Amino acid sequence: MRRTNTFEVVPQSEEDEELLRRLLDASAALWNEINFERRERYAEPDGDVWDISEYRGRYGGVLGASTVQQIERKNREAWRSFFALQQKGEANGTPGYWGNREDGRELRTYIRNTSYSVEWGTYSRLEILVGQDLKDEYGLDRQERLRLEVRGDPSWNEYDKQGRLELYYDEYSDRFRAFQPVTIGTSRLASPLADETAALDIGANNLVACTTTTGTQLLYEGGDLFERFRKATREISRLQSKLREGRYSSNRIRSLYRRRTRRRDHAQDALARDLVERLHAEGVSTVYVGALTDVLDTHWSVEANAKTHNFWAFRAFVKRLVCTAEEYGISVEARSEAWTSQECPQCGSTERTTRHGDTLTCPCGFEGHADLTASETFLRRHQKSQISDWRTRHCVSRQQQTNVARPMARPVCLKWDDHRWSESPRSCPNEEHTNPQVASVGR
Numbered sequence: 401m402r403r404t405n406t407f408e409v410v411p412q413s414e415e416d417e418e419l420l421r422r423l424l425d426a427s428a429a430l431w432n433e434i435n436f437e438r439r440e441r442y443a444e445p446d447g448d449v450w451d452i453s454e455y456r457g458r459y460g461g462v463l464g465a466s467t468v469q470q471i472e473r474k475n476r477e478a479w480r481s482f483f484a485l486q487q488k489g490e491a492n493g494t495p496g497y498w499g500n501r502e503d504g505r506e507l508r509t510y511i512r513n514t515s516y517s518v519e520w521g522t523y524s525r526l527e528i529l530v531g532q533d534l535k536d537e538y539g540l541d542r543q544e545r546l547r548l549e550v551r552g553d554p555s556w557n558e559y560d561k562q563g564r565l566e567l568y569y570d571e572y573s574d575r576f577r578a579f580q581p582v583t584i585g586t587s588r589l590a591s592p593l594a595d596e597t598a599a600l601d602i603g604a605n606n607l608v609a610c611t612t613t614t615g616t617q618l619l620y621e622g623g624d625l626f627e628r629f630r631k632a633t634r635e636i637s638r639l640q641s642k643l644r645e646g647r648y649s650s651n652r653i654r655s656l657y658r659r660r661t662r663r664r665d666h667a668q669d670a671l672a673r674d675l676v677e678r679l680h681a682e683g684v685s686t687v688y689v690g691a692l693t694d695v696l697d698t699h700w701s702v703e704a705n706a707k708t709h710n711f712w713a714f715r716a717f718v719k720r721l722v723c724t725a726e727e728y729g730i731s732v733e734a735r736s737e738a739w740t741s742q743e744c745p746q747c748g749s750t751e752r753t754t755r756h757g758d759t760l761t762c763p764c765g766f767e768g769h770a771d772l773t774a775s776e777t778f779l780r781r782h783q784k785s786q787i788s789d790w791r792t793r794h795c796v797s798r799q800q801q802t803n804v805a806r807p808m809a810r811p812v813c814l815k816w817d818d819h820r821w822s823e824s825p826r827s828c829p830n831e832e833h834t835n836p837q838v839a840s841v842g843r
Contacts, residue, residue: 401584401726402563407552409526409567409576419538419546420576423530424569426462427471427509428498430455434475439494449479461533463509470510470564503651507569516545516565518580520557524550526578528567548576560585572655572662591729594683599779601740601771602690602714605758608675609771611779614682617772617811618675621824625667625816632660664713667816672720674814674821680728687730688782689718690737735782740774772811 411417434452441447456468463471478495485491499505515529527545535544563581570577598612607622636656643650679687722732742750744762753762760770813824 401586401589403556403559403582403584403723405552405554405556405580405582407524407550407554407578407580409578410549410551411576412547412549415538416546416548419530419534420548421507421569422534423463423546424507424509424567425505426459427467428505428507429501430459430463430468430471431475431508432497432500432505434472435478435495435497438475438479442494450476460531462531464515464529464531466512466515466529467509467531470512474510509567511565511567513562513564518550518562520550520554524552526550528565550578554580556582556584558588559583571651572659589727589729590680592683592685593680595685596683597686597688597779597783598679598682598684599688599775599782600690601737601775601778602717603741603771603774606771607671609769609775610675610679611772611775612679612682612684613779613783614684616678616682617775618678619769619772619811619813620671620675620821621813621815625664629660629664632656636660663818665716668713668717668720670816670820672717672724676721676724676728676730679725679730685730687721687725687732688735688778689721689732690740690778691734735778737774737778740777740781741770743774743777745773745777745780769811 409420411420434455437452438449441449441451452472455472456465459468475495482491482495498508511528517527519525526548528548530540530546532542534540535542540546559582561583563583566579568577569575596613598610601609603609605623606619607625608618608620610616610618636653639650639653639656640648718732718734725732739750741755741760742753744750744753744760744764744766745768746766747762747764749762749764752764753760755761755770758770759767760773761767814821815824
């Protein structure tokens with residue numbers, strides 16, 4: 401299992417910081433040269449983007465041969481990804497540059513797994529390889545590496561194998577940060593406490609509505625998060641409209657993009673972690689999540705599409721959810737959730753129901769929270785399918801089957817406070833209207 405440690409890197413002196421900046425700047429310059437050459441070859445009718453010049457002689461003295469190799473490899477990976485997306489008709493342009501000399505380069509580099517070491521403890525530190533020219537200029541011994549302080553609390557300080565280190569300068573926070581991919585053995589993972597099941601409805605107004613076979617319902621609200629995302633988007637558009645002709649971005653615009661993405665990703669990571677920990681405590685071993693095609697088909701409005709795809713980044717969230725659930729031995733399965741948002745749990749109608757905001761109503765008398773009802777219907781549908789398959793395999797009657805469903809408990813509403821998902825003191829909207837006669841799963 402692959403995971404990533406994220407931590408802050410702190411130079412111990414002004415001289416160390418200057419050396420580190422030069423290392424990252426040279427890496428950006430190397431990336432830009434390689435990328436320029438490949439883009440030029442791509443524009444030629446018979447050009448071969450894989451046939452590029454040799455750069456170790458020019459950059460090896462500053463970066464070290466292994467770092468030059470890693471940046472070449474990373475650029476090659478970017479171009480392979482571009483061609484793969486191009487075949488699918490999803491490519492948005494060739495790989496870009498890491499800034500430029502006039503406006504400032506993006507300070508970033510990649511260090512081979514054998515060219516750095518991390519020690520965790522009271523005085524955690526990172527040691528990275530630099531080229532001999534920089535060693536001579538800054539007085540480092542021939543076998544010495546640049547030593548930097550490390551700050552942070554890594555989730556995985558014990559691992560079987562470390563991967564390529566990504567080291568970059570974060571302009572927004574004025575800090576150096578690092579990503580360290582690691583491989584974790586299965587012996588370090590948790591196991592499910594029971595064999596319960598959960599279903600998730602990933603929506604446009606509420607980010608996640610969850611129902612479990614234990615009777616628990618969770619609702620993660622997203623209105624405030626989306627409004628901040630939309631406010632940042634409007635500011636980006638305003639700044640782009642003021643750019644002079646021929647320019648497409650600026651340091652300020654790039655900073656806003658990074659800040660917007662970082663806020664969203666932080667909330668997504670925290671949501672996946674909070675949700676999985678709660679499900680693990682409930683004994684859940686399997687989570688059903690709606691297939692992406694169903695989400696695309698059922699979210700009908702422009703605003704809903706903006707929330708679901710641009711802001712919420714459905715694919716990215718599901719990937720985070722799968723990775724987090726793996727740590728607890730919980731499996732995540734994509735299943736069809738077609739019509740669950742329109743189906744009445746009382747009479748089964750999909751044509752007579754009406755959805756207004758977060759409320760789902762039906763002429764039969766049902767009224768309840770739309771997203772919580774959808775997750776309940778989603779779970780009931782696939783639980784029945786699972787039970788039917790099990791009964792067929794084992795040739796038992798309906799009366800012999802054990803019903804594992806429980807009545808629904810009071811839904812738990814959670815809101816994001818920029819640091820964690822906290823339970824809201826007020827009740828979930830519309831939950832008091834839910835018909836108690838249909839508030840159970842798997843009947």
